[in-house]
Amino acid sequence: MKINAAVTSGEGKPFEIKDIELQEPKANEVLIRVVASGVCHTDMVARDTGITPKPAVLGHEGSGIIEKVGTGVENFEEGDHVVMSYVHCGNCEQCLSGYPATCEFLTPMNFGGKAQDGTHRHYEGDDELSMFFGQSSFATYAIAHEQNIVKVPKDVDLSILGPLGCGIQTGAGTVLNNLKPEFGTSIVIFGAGGVGLSAVMAAKIVNCEHIIAVDLHDSRLETAKELGATHVINGNKSEDVVEKIKEITGGGSHYAIDTTGVSPVVKQALQGLRPRGELAIIGVGSDFEMNLMEDLMAEGKMIKGVIEGDAVPKVFIPKLIRYYQQGLFPFDKLIKHYDFDDINQAFEDSESGETIKPVLKIGKE
Structure with missing residues (x-):
C-alpha cells in the first residue's frame, strides 16, 4: 500500500x-x-x-x-x-x-x-x-x-x-522498576528533558524526600519543580554541583540517574552519592574515566546501565496511563x-x- x-x-x-x-x-x-x-x-x-x-x-x-x-x-x-x-x-x-x-x-x-x-x-x-x-x-x-x-x-x-x-517509560521505569527508592530517600536526576522529568514524576510517586533535578536550562528546572522536584541545580551557575548535592541531602544522595551520557556529568552523579549509593546510567555516551578506589569501591557505590526502564511494556505502560488518569503522572x-x-x-x-x-x-x- x-x-x-x-x-x-x-x-x-x-x-x-x-x-x-x-x-x-x-x-x-x-x-x-x-x-x-x-x-x-x-x-x-x-x-x-x-x-x-x-x-x-x-x-x-x-x-x-x-x-x-x-x-x-x-x-x-x-x-x-x-x-x-x-x-x-x-x-x-x-x-x-x-x-x-x-x-x-x-x-x-x-x-x-x-x-x-x-x-x-x-x-x-x-x-x-x-x-x-x-x-x-x-x-x-x-x-x-x-x-x-x-x-x-x-x-x-x-x-x-x-x-x-520509550522515553517516558525509560525515565519512570528506571525509578519504579530498577532503583525502587525507599520512602524518605534522596535521588538526583541529571538532565531535565523528557526522560529526566519522567524520572522526577516517578520519584514523587514513591515519596522520595529529596528530588533534585540538575540541568543547564532554567526553564526546564522550573518545569522540574512543577512536576515534583524539591530542589534544582543549574550546572552553569553552581560552582560545585557535588557539594551542593551533599549540602541538600546531608552527605550525598541515595540514588542518582544520568540521562545525559556526558562523562563529566556522570562523574558528578557518582561523586554526589553517599556510601552504598546507586547510579543508573540511561543516557547514550562513550568513554568514561574515574578513580576506581575513590569514586566507587571505597564507599561501596554501584553504577549500572538501565535500558528502557527495565520495563515490560504490556505491563508497565497501562500502569503509567492509570497514574496519569489519577493525576499522579x-x-x-x-x-x-x-x-x-x-x-x-x-x-x-x-x-x-x-x-x-x-x-x-x-x-x-
Missing part, C-alpha cells in the same frame, strides 16, 4: 516526506494507522550516525489504531488503540526471565533495519528502506509485531501516548505537538532545548 513517510537518506541528512510502499502485515503482525509519534534522542542518534542502515524510516514512539491484523494475531483486533514500543525476541533467557529490555537480540532487532522475520517492509520503488524499532512510526501507517504493541484505553488522547513507548505537560510536515523543526527544537518532548501529529483518531 502507498503511505507517506519521513525518510532520511544518509547520516545527518534531514527528513523528507515521501510517498513509499508499505507491505501488508504478515503472520503475527498488524497494520496500524499512525496518529502520532514522539521525537526521541535515539531518533537523533540514528539519523546522525551509522547505527541504523540508510535510507531509513525512523520513529519509535508511535501511537495509533489497528486497521488490519495478520494471521495468528490473537490478542488484538481492528479498531484497537495501541502504543508501539521496542522489539524483543521473547525467547532468549533475558526475555523469558522478565527482562525483555536486555533481550540478547535487542540491538540487531531494533537497529538492524529489518522486521522481526529478517525481511524489509518499506520500499521506495525497488529500493529497500530500513525499519526502526520494529515500527518506523514517522509515517502515516506502520507494521508492527503483536509482541511490541500495547493496547491502551480508547478514552485517553492517543496523540500524547506515543512517548510512553502528568506527562502531558512535557509535550508540544508539531505537524508531520514540520518534523525537521521538531528535531531542531528538541536539540536546542526549546521543546522538552516534541510529538508529531500524523493522523486523526
